[in-house]
Amino acid sequence: MPNTHELIAYTDGACSGNPGPGGWGALLIARENGVILKQKEIFGGEADTTNNRMELLAAINALDAMKKPSTMTVITDSAYVKDGITKWIKGWKRNGWKNSQKKPVKNEDLWKLLEIAAARHDVTWQWIKGHAGHAGNERADELARRGMEPFKP
Numbered sequence: 001m002p003n004t005h006e007l008i009a010y011t012d013g014a015c016s017g018n019p020g021p022g023g024w025g026a027l028l029i030a031r032e033n034g035v036i037l038k039q040k041e042i043f044g045g046e047a048d049t050t051n052n053r054m055e056l057l058a059a060i061n062a063l064d065a066m067k068k069p070s071t072m073t074v075i076t077d078s079a080y081v082k083d084g085i086t087k088w089i090k091g092w093k094r095n096g097w098k099n100s101q102k103k104p105v106k107n108e109d110l111w112k113l114l115e116i117a118a119a120r121h122d123v124t125w126q127w128i129k130g131h132a133g134h135a136g137n138e139r140a141d142e143l144a145r146r147g148m149e150p151f152k153p
Contacts, residue, residue: 005032007072009062010136011081013054014144021151022049024058025143027136028065040065041139043147054144055081056110063117071122077130077137085114086125 008029015022023045030038042061045054055078062074076082092098092105099105128134130141 005030007031007066007070008136009059009065009072009074010134010140011055011058011062011074011076011078012130012137012140012144013051013056013058013078014141014148015049015051015054016148016152019048019050021148021153022046022051022054023144023147023149023151024054024061025140025145025147026058026062026065027139027143028062029136041143043143045144045147045149045151047151052078052080053107053110054148056107056114058140058144059085060110060114060117063114063121063123066121069120069122073124073126075126075128075134075136077128079127081114082125082127084111085118089115 010027013022013024023043025043028040029036042065055076059074059076059081066072089111097105097108105111128137130137
């Protein structure tokens with residue numbers, strides 16, 4: 001049986017109000033032959049933000065947490081993040097960071113950071129339905145809510 005080493009990052013963002021206080025979280029897992037070797041949890045937040053910004057920051061921070069270039073899977077419940085980085089970003093760049101309605105792309109600053117972070121790695125992007133009982137996604141959601149706590153009134 002071949003040795004299979006895999007790195008997985010479950011990422012999530014949360015916001016209380018949109019905009020409002022928000023948080024991001026990521027659960028990083030290293031597995032070999034299906035056995036978890038190591039786990040790391042990271043989270044943070046901001047006082048006045050949006051859910052989409054927190055989703056992006058979760059992915060950026062998960063990728064940046066990997067110190068060496070790696071092959072990894074980023075699992076997100078945000079179609080915005082997955083589709084943005086795998087489909088839309090090429091057109092946005094080609095169109096001078098304008099969307100299909102010729103308006104400025106929202107969160108351009110974070111999209112640029114995500115592209116840089118992802119370029120260091122061989123990333124597979126995977127979308128899963130949020131709040132559907134996926135243990136990794138549920139933990140990332142808990143971490144995002146923890147990141148938001150210091151900023152809630």
